[in-house]
Amino acid sequence: MGGVQSFREFCDRTKNPNVRMSLPAVCFVWQTAMIILFGVFIRYNEESDTHWVEYRKEKNISDIENDFYFRYPSFQDVHVMIFVGFGFLMTFLKRYSFGAVGFNFLIAAFGLQWALLMQGWFHSLDYTDGKIKIGVESLINADFCVAGCLIAYGAVLGKVSPVQLMVLTLFGITLFAVEEYIILDLIHARDAGGSMVIHTFGGYYGLSISWMLYRPCLDQSSRLQGSVYHSDLFAMIGTLFLWMFWPSFNSAITDHGDGQHRAAINTYLALAATVLTTVAISSLFQKHGKLDMVHIQNSTLAGGVAVGTAAEFMLMPYGSLIVGFCCGIVSTLGYIYLTPFMEKYMKIQDTCGIHNLHAMPGVIGGIVGAITAAAASESVYGTEGLINTFDFEGAYKNMVPTKQGGHQAAGLCVAICFGVGGGILVGFILRLPIWGDVADDNCFDDEPYWELPEDEESIPPILQYNNHMQNKDIAESNFTVEQN
Structure with a gap:
């Protein structure tokens, strides 16, 4: 009983804003730690180091074969998706646009540094000198790692503090690096577009955290949970950037x-x-056949999520169309029926509907990948093509496609387990009252965390008139008389 009482006293003390975790302190401490860790561990790889000149002469290759020229255009596209696409996609709330874009910016910049370290320790550690060697592909993978946390952010959008978001990102990237290593290296699953590693993990990680942080009185902020015309238009900017760059x-x-x-x-x-x-589905299930902007902003992207695992396989063009067709149906119906059901009966308050855009399509992508891999054959891929596509070399040179399909399915299970288990654990940590999260009646509002400009001053009404000069003169004279 004494321990419980002490914990309650601690919680009471932390309700004082002066005792809560400070955002400036967290940022400064974290950045200092990154400088130290980068100084100890991070170095350029051979393609970005000044010794590249010697390396290319030794290997008899040209500068154009430097990986930068193959990867940097894709890196630019992915980088835009992370900072512009994800950021603006979440600006649909009428009073939370600063938080959507600004906190997206914060946790992406915060997370990519930690991702370079975590993924480096697992994938690019040079055991001869104990250093992590990074290049342009490392930057892409770090952005992928951050994407999983930005997906999770969508589930708790408007309900958590920036310090909570940084904790969510810190643990999320750590979990991501571990599950990625297990799925790609130990299980030997293929997941080029991250349907399993990024979207399934990120989706269920965010949903589990949202479940742990359930707010029974969130309806006190219901006035701010909707959108307005211009906020939906800004969110559509994010959708279009994501849609255009998803092939990259x-x-x-x-x-x-x-x-x-x-x-x-x-x-x-x-x-x-x-x-x-x-x-089609949005119009079919809405009143009077009108379209719902929520569906257009989100469900239109589900096909890109679901095709990620099998993207480099011989899915065939018609197979890609089938995947996109199915995901459009599943995702849109999820927004119409499943999101309200989950909030009412499962106590999962999913602000952005990440279950419909990322989690379910991610699972579909994992299943499509497993089926496509298991059905692979030499007649379709060719002997060398089969080896190259599924990396049947070294310890896996005797692997057959049917077994590879089983490995793909195992990878999907690992992603779900890490997402749900990790989300519950991190959600428990985020429930501690030391993070400075807002009250139920202040959710979905920028005011607690941002300096906001004053509302526009009211503009005196201007009398409207047509282009005929005589009518203009009459209107102005009448307006003057009325004023006097």
Whole structure:
């Protein structure tokens, strides 16, 4: 009983804002720690180091074969998706646009530094000198890592403090690096576009945290949970950036040549099919056949999520269209029926509907990847193509496609387990009353965390008139008389 009482006293003390975790302190301490860790561990790889000149002469290759020229265009696209696409997609709330874009900016910049370290320790640690060697592909993978946390942010949008978001990101990237290593390296699953590693994990990680942080009195902020005309338009900017650059996202780290080419084509087609299906289902299930902007902003992207795992496989163009078609239906119906059900009966308050855009399409993507891998054959891929696509080399040189399909399914299970288990654990940590989160009646509002400009001054009404000069003169004279 004494321990419980002490904990309650601690919680009471932390209700004082002066005792809560300070955002400036967290930022300064974190950045200092990153400088130290980067100084100890991070170095340029051979393609970004000044010794590249010697390296290319030794290997008899030219500058154009430097990985920068293959990867940097894709990196630019992925970077835009992370900071512009995800940021603006979440600006749909009428009074939380600063938080949507600004905190997205904060946790992405915060997280990519930690991601370079965590992924480096698992994937690019040089055991000869104990250093992590980074290049342009490392930057892409760090952005991928951050994407999982930004997906999770969507579930708790408007309900948590910036310090809570940084804690969510710190643990999320750590969990991501571990599950990615297990899925890609130990299980040997292929997941070029991250349907399992990024979207399934990020989706269920965010949903589990949202479940742990359930607010029974959130209806006190219901006045701010909706959108207005211009906020939905800003969110559509995010949608279009994501939609346009998703082929780069799914193909960014695939093999040069046919794999990258095929991933871009498959994603392109899946996204196109999803748009038409989303529009059809939205119109069909809404009153008077009108479209719901929520569906257009989100469900139109589901095909890009679902085709991610199988993007570099021989899915075939018609197969990509089928994946996009199915995801448009599943995602749109999820927004119509599943999101309200989850909030009412499962106590999961999913602000952005990440279950419909990321979690479910991610699972579909994992299943599509498993089926496509298991059905692979030499007649379709060719002997060398089969080895190259699924990396049947070294310890896996005797692997057969049917077994690879089982490994793909195992990877999906790992992603779900890490997402749900990690989310529950981190959600428990975030429930501690030391993070400075807002009260129920202040959610979805920028005011607690941002200096806001004053509302526009009211502009005196201007009498309207047509272009005929005589009418203009009469209108102005009448307006003067009325004023006097």
